[in-house]
Amino acid sequence: MFGGRSDLPLKGDVTSRYLPWLVALMVFLAAVSLVAVFVLNGVVESWNRDVSGTVTVQVVPAGDKAGTDRRVQQAVAFMRGVPGVVSVKPMSRDKMVALLTPWLGSSTVIRDLPLPRLIDVTINPDAVGDLVRVGISLKQSVPGATLDDHRRWLARLITVSRSLEALALGIVVLVGMVTASTVVYATRSNLAVHGDVIEVLHLVGATDDYIARQFADRAFSLGFGGGLIGLALTVPAMSVIAWLAHGAQGGFIPRLTLPLIGYLAVALLPVAAALLAMIAARATVRGTLARLP
Amino acid sequence: MRQRTKAEDIVRLEGIGLRYGPGPEVLQDVHMALPTGSFHFLTGASGAGKSSLLRMMFLGLRPTRGRVMLFNHDTAQTRRADLPALRRRIGVVFQDFRLLDHLSALDNVALPLRVRGVKESEIRKHVPELLSWVGLADHLRARPPTLSGGQKQRVAIARAVVGRPDLLLADEPTGNVDDQIGMRLLYLFEELNRLGATVLVATHNETLVERFTHYPRLHLENGLVQKVW
């Protein structure tokens, strides 16, 4: 398919035996890292969406139901008066029971618990003021009411996730560098081994580019082959991870999904590896030959 | 030999001195010129420096001093990027053949055409034809290590002439063949010369040279080139 005919005895040499496997490993690592980047990015985005628009008010139950209801009404009224608040909606007891059932089991048990009451508050993040101050004055005016701003602790999680993303991207870059420098060294040693052949090619009128192209074609096909192997290894590995992750999601871990662009990026990795190998080989040959007398 | 300065000299050596490393001077003060379309023999004892002289003409070696003019280019001023274009005008039969062992006879001969970007259909037409002419029709697919010395030599000659060079430099091109094939190969060079190529044949095969006394003979001795006839 690529570089069918070659004037250089490059077939079956050491490079063609180990380079594809190295590229396969590199593509595998890059694929896993890329998947991590895209999935984490999705998680962070969904957190961001959840977090920026809502806060929750929690009301500790008073001695009796009527007292608790009164507190809830007071808290709702208070929150409605805060500038930037779009809507205030007390969560029904049934919905809370439904939410807690998976965690605590039987709903009859939950029904008897003195559960705190929750109020969903939708805010306009741009218009709302300092939520910490709002929380303090809420606590003073309505006994047992606290404002739970998800943002503070989620912000920390987001920071952690973003660092993980950066780390994974760093791995992709590093993998690219390792691949490129391996190709550079392999090409250099090939050039040295086949010095006499290259001399003959020059003497019959070959340009440096003609010779470089042969090495580049070879590097491309080795890189592409290796990349396909790497991709083939990625599919089962990611399926296992996805299966394990499926059990973990729920609660504040949103559904883990790989966006279409993620699939595309991973699928293009063999091509990227092949192009990288090709460019590295070509540049090495041209650089080395240009230094000849 | 008298120094020429005519523009139509394809090769002109001016005051060439050559030494390898700290060794003695192999060439001392060589002045010679190959006019366009000429045919010369270059003779000299073994070790006289014939191959060294040729090597400078195909840009494989720089002189220690003096000037090598090739197609009216001063080779000392030639940029690396311009070398391929010059070399494509030169066909060389190396004394040690320099065939590529991993390629078939056919691919070896095709090499100068391939580096020029000649179409494969042309190559498949002309190269086998040329190989049959040098008597290797049955060895198109053979690799050099499986060929005899004389067969390798003929592959090397075919490779040198396949690109219709303006300048043909043949270093001992009949060293491994009997006189009959030797004559046949020289007729090939003559044919090429008739078509316009400038030819220089280095050899110490006296019998062969004696048969072609109509061509001038340059003799290399003590680092100097003299015209014998």
Ligand SMILES: Nc1ncnc2c1ncn2[C@@H]1O[C@H](COP(=O)(O)OP(=O)(O)OP(=O)(O)O)[C@@H](O)[C@H]1O
């Ligand atoms: N690469 C080299 N390094 C050092 N000395 C060399 C080298 N090539 C040739 N010489 C020396 O230069 C001299 C001329 O060698 P050259 O090969 O030009 O002779 P020649 O006339 O072609 O001989 P022959 O007829 O045997 O082929 C010899 O003394 C040889 O030892």
Ligand SMILES: [Mg+2]
């Ligand atoms: Mg010689």
